[in-house]
Amino acid sequence: MTTTPTPPRAETEAMIAEVLSHYPAKAAKFRAKHLKANDPEGSKECEVKSNIKSRPGVMTIRGCAYAGSKGVVWGPVKDLVTISHGPVGCGQYSWATRRNYARGPWGVTNFAAMQVTTDFQEKDIVFGGDPKLEKVCDEINELFPLAKGISVQSECPIGLIGDDIEAVARTATKKLEKPVIPVRCEGFRGVSQSLGHHIANDAVRDHVLGTGGDTFKSTPYDVALIGDYNIGGDAWASRRILEDMGLRVIAQWSGDGTLNEMASTHLSKL
Numbered sequence: 001m002t003t004t005p006t007p008p009r010a011e012t013e014a015m016i017a018e019v020l021s022h023y024p025a026k027a028a029k030f031r032a033k034h035l036k037a038n039d040p041e042g043s044k045e046c047e048v049k050s051n052i053k054s055r056p057g058v059m060t061i062r063g064c065a066y067a068g069s070k071g072v073v074w075g076p077v078k079d080l081v082t083i084s085h086g087p088v089g090c091g092q093y094s095w096a097t098r099r100n101y102a103r104g105p106w107g108v109t110n111f112a113a114m115q116v117t118t119d120f121q122e123k124d125i126v127f128g129g130d131p132k133l134e135k136v137c138d139e140i141n142e143l144f145p146l147a148k149g150i151s152v153q154s155e156c157p158i159g160l161i162g163d164d165i166e167a168v169a170r171t172a173t174k175k176l177e178k179p180v181i182p183v184r185c186e187g188f189r190g191v192s193q194s195l196g197h198h199i200a201n202d203a204v205r206d207h208v209l210g211t212g213g214d215t216f217k218s219t220p221y222d223v224a225l226i227g228d229y230n231i232g233g234d235a236w237a238s239r240r241i242l243e244d245m246g247l248r249v250i251a252q253w254s255g256d257g258t259l260n261e262m263a264s265t266h267l268s269k270l
């Protein structure tokens with residue numbers, strides 16, 4: 001197997017300068033923050049600016065906070081049903097555009113590739129959509145009895161009209177006897193998709209982490225593989241490497257992950 005040699009830093013910088021020279025001055029100045037040459041000998045800090053508002057265009061455009069939470073963190077967890085809560089468009093246009101692979105029969109124990117929405121209409125915007133969310137949770141429970149839980153991914157209107165999805169989730173959790181997790185990831189929040197990742201992970205921390213794990217015996221070799229969304233199956237490859245090293249992966253999320261793995265993550269040694 002041959003490997004492509006890394007171009008010298010000066011060469012990469014010249015290439016970036018060439019790319020930027022085609023932009024209007026203002027856009028080039030902005031874009032320059034997002035383009036840096038890799039320097040293996042230099043600072044270990046990432047010089048590429050992130051978690052700041054990105055300017056739409058090649059390479060730096062990102063989705064909204066809802067896209068970050070639903071598409072990246074919660075959607076790939078396979079054994080819970082993810083609701084795109086609000087009008088149909090957000091869920092529909094973000095449906096199946098990511099290749100988060102997950103094992104298991106669709107609609108039975110694997111719901112990662114499905115698009116479930118509360119499909120808000122005008123009356124829901126005017127009078128509130130909490131009753132509809134409650135109804136959809138009931139329907140999901142009836143249609144997919146093997147689903148281990150439900151996550152509610154808020155689209156913009158939910159925050160704008162002031163729905164109380166936390167109250168609905170609390171009631172539904174008791175009624176259905178499975179976790180219903182409210183996520184306040186309305187698209188208008190934060191700089192971009194990036195804040196959606198933060199919000200989603202805060203919800204994992206607040207509602208899931210530490211709630212499971214009494215189903216197996218711990219070993220000193222237990223590790224968790226976090227932050228791989230299994231796009232194209234890459235988490236499977238990483239997992240195999242860890243297992244070949246003699247480690248036991250007790251949690252892998254969110255790609256091809258399960259709610260119980262997330263809930264047991266605190267038991268890992270690394």
Ligand code: SF4
Pocket residue numbers: 064065066067089090154155156157186187188
């Ligand atoms: S910005 Fe708001 S309306 Fe647009 S896709 Fe994101 S959640 Fe939906």
